[in-house]
Amino acid sequence: MKTIKIKLTVLTALCLVLLLPTSCKKGFFDAVPDNLVTVDGVFQNRAQTEKWLTGLYASIPDPWDMPYNYTSAITCDEMDASNWTNPALNSGAINADANPSGQNAYYEKIRLCTIFLENVDHNEEIKALVNGADLIKQYKGEAQFLRAYYYWLLMKQVGPVVISPLKSATPEDNFQIPRSSWDECVAFVLAQITEAENNLPLNNYITGSTTDLDVTKAGRINKIIVGAVRSQILLYHASPLFNGNTELSDFRNLDGKQLFNQTYNAARWKNAADAAKAAIDLAEANGKSLYKATDANPFKAAFLSCRDLFWNGWKAEGIWLRSSTAISGSWEASAAPRSTQGTAYNGLGVVQSLVDDFRMADGSNINSNAAYKENTYTSTATDYYVAGTNTMYTNREPRFYADVTFNGAVNPGIAKTGANNARVEFFNSGTSGKAGAPRDWPKTGYTARKNIHPTFSMSPSVTVTRPAMLIRLAELYLNYAEALNESDPGNSDVLKYLNLVRSRAGLPALTSDLGQSDLRTQIRLERRIELCYEGGHRFYDVRRWKIPNQAGSNQGGAFYGMNMDAGTSLSDPNFHVRTVAFTRAAWQRKFYFLPYGQNEMDRNKQLVQFPGY
Template identity: 70%
Template sequence: MKTKKINKIFAALLCVATILPLGCKKGYFDTVPDNLIKVEDIFTNRGQTESWLAGLYSMVPDIWNQDNFGYVFHTTTDEMDASNWNTPAIVSGALSPSNTPTRFTSYYERIRAATIFLEKVDGNQEILGLVNGPELIKQYKGEARFLRAFYYWMMMKELGPVVIMPLKSATPSDDFQIPRSSWDECVAFVLQEIALAKADLPLNNYVVGSTTDLDIAQTGRINKIIATAVESQILLYHASPLYNGNSEFSDFKNLDGKVLINPVYDATRWKKAADAAKQAIDIAVSNGKGIYKVTDADPFRAAFLACRNLYWDGWKTEGIWLRPATATSSWEIRVAPRSTQGTGYNGLGVVQSLVDDFRMSDGSPIAGNPAYNENTYNKPATVYYVAGTNTMYTGREARFYVDITFNGAVNPGVAKTGANNARVEFFNSGTSGKAGAPRDWPKTGYVVRKNIHPTYSVNPAVNVARPAMLIRLAELYLNYAEALNEAEPGHPDVLKYLNEVRLRGGLPALSAGADQQELRKQIRLERRIELCFEGGNRYFDVRRWKIADQLGSNQGGAFYGMNMDAGTSLSDPAFHKRTPVINRASWQRRYYFMPYGQNEADRNKQLVQFPGY
């Protein structure tokens, strides 16, 4: 079927030069609009061509940006709650094609812009006339081709199998009635495109003429190391239960009856995922990457500092894909307690189940642990918490004190004057409690602590600039351990790479002897803790594992915390009482994927929604 009316997801790009960002000099993630109209003019000018390329990066996610809560992957999982401020439709149960939070329109816009770039850039004589002009054109095409594939991958994570458009720029007479490709076809497509991109990409972002000196101005631009890491992620998902042998989704099919997710299990996918992860690790390590560590006479303190400082000191060591411009300040102000100098917003709450999953300092779980007690209060203060803190928060693993702010914790940033502000008080009448503000308090009695700098202050404003790590080496280690445990149970590398992450976190190494099922449990728990609040990892992990409805990983129903309606002192037992504080809509199968927007489904009559929408 033909249509003279251009699909909205492409119409916005017929005048793409008016919306793509300009600003190679300002950075690839911090650009300003340009007003040129003619595409042909852009691709005869080096500056404008490079500005177009810069614009292709604009939808690379800013994982710490909480402005307007558009990035929903934190606040809709069993990690975090922001319901005093925002209630995503998936949490309320109202998710539909009319209010889908997926950014598919913007992704398609960038996909089309990348296609135009690939069609036009070879004709730029100004660039070709440079001494290294042909090499620049080749690199630019590699970046554009990768980003086109990456945006498809982002849509696939959100939507499942997607509509893949022709690899040519659209015209008003083109046929936009295109069905979804199957998941397997989508994976094959993005992997093929990334492989083609890698042939044109540099190994790393080197200064022109050097193969050893990195160009800091090119931080975040796509190279072979980044592309290989993304391949690892794609193949890990492809091997996972949601996409591999999922017969439950056999009703997800196109109008012609084509099943979109393969119901036949393929064990070889795990081996391919393991090999890809190992390749990504090897290429990163051979180029100077490593697990970031800090030396200290106290091993516990060393683990704490390594995990805390990773986000502002360790990114050069561990960061694989960096986003140089990131709205960290919008994150810090929302996780900072009200006792922070200038008054933080104090509202990104952590659910009790995540708090409980952090282990004791010896690596043992809290359940049934004689060292764990919720009914007593400590006497000596530490650098992590004050005297009078409930002992449920004492003796925990180092990352607990990096990632979670609890009642009695030492203020994570610069505190207001006074002893009551130097510590965090979440009990009802405390300095960060419910009684002190209409909405700026966490319903659970905990707020996120990860990635708030110890010098942070709201007023006077102190924000330490640092990039966001979209992918870091610890994730690749866990990718490899997971895939290898499924492909070759008992392989020594499973424990080797899992333990690398545990040891940095201050936990003892796991010893050989655990079976595949136990190691699967440990790997999943390690991902939950090590990667919490980062890049939507938990949101996608529980889905690809198909455990979103299971006890311990349930994404709907009641969520617990402390009793924010009670407590008049730090050691008040009335506050320290497990209480159902959030009631989300029950989990439904349809929440495994987001729907395409209803306007898109109305225009593209070949587009089917996931069953349930």
């Protein structure tokens, strides 16, 4: 028979190779194509080894990619996109067969990280470089950190996880592995990232320099990133869901092993505070700071600081960056109103409770400020809204105008021609209203505005390329304030770091007459506003605080907005009526976590499902 040589791309070949044991008996295949890439071949070649390393980063979620946000922002009390999709978590139909977790992708990357760690030392081409030994060390640190980080992402979704052996599997291995307890999972991940930290550079410097950053290495793991992730892990570990949670006393392995500790440990909050402060100090010592724009008008300066942070401020504030992001094709297109040039999709509806949580310009809440009214209309136009806008949207804090598009708002991007498109019209017959499109309208009468560049256009396509910030300094400030308020109430740093975030946003500083409980409320509200729509923070915060069924943070039941079925003009009072926009399933305890996929349950008979699924 004529021999046929099969040509495969490296990616295809790797996919094939990874289905097999990493070594085979001689003669296992009678004939192997002479250009088939093997694992051994990959790790003998520098370029292929570094491609493998690059691929290990691929499953880090893009916070501005809507498929990712479908399991976070639109399944919590931030947004809705139910004209397009309504995840099973919202209806209560979620089950192990329709599992939205990243389980399979994360375990795949975990295995690929392990294979990398087992083989990278064999690369003589890299070792022969002048800095070869240092490169090998760094690459191993990155892979070890990423392996631990994928476990952490999985833990946030499904709780205590199955931890695989730290070696690449073979068909003869025992895959019947029970879940480790939550505390064991945290200890494992922390130990892994600490070990990895020893092999990582302080920052992503140009080779041979200790001061000049290499922009081509943006997002590569370094000690500053490790410190920030450690802060997040320890903050969660101290929180009520994971710290003495007797509500989950029935969550056990088949042998009766308790998977959540039942005794509250106050020391965890101190550990979280110490880790957050260490991460802040390290970041600031290496030039990180809150991004602040300048303007003669303090309100405008605060607005620009919050709006422009995502394209001008990432160099100052970004701790961990994701250089590849779907901002334009996914986020901006989905959030911008139809009056945007080229007609955006206009469907990421912000819920009324989040709109209400944004403060007034003086820092007060809408319920305590006599100037807040929902039945009058302004005769004054500003840079943020036009004359005729309902006064419920006037005199609000700067972040409100950076993060929420409302009826009467100035268009967030490049508007179509015509005065009616320069402003946003969500009332029924308006340019972005329900009557004008079968599905592309927000059920709540608001759309998300954060991270839409003012030059954004659908057609012609105009976007400003920028990385996504996976972790930024403001998050670390809020981590520290929260943990310190729990571990050392009254410590002056609580107000200091909370007020740094508030002041950047144009709000007056809080004073020291607030007690621990009031400060806890303010810290949680600050996270709600400052981090809205970003990386699933709200989705996980309400769960770790155990408040998903409380008024003001309810994750089920009725959600409100304006009346999209009414209104023929900007100032029509029939539109500006609080109306049930959609209803989600009542909160159930099982919604604290996503299920393990049924495929994994069927394979691993030692794996217990989270109660309720």
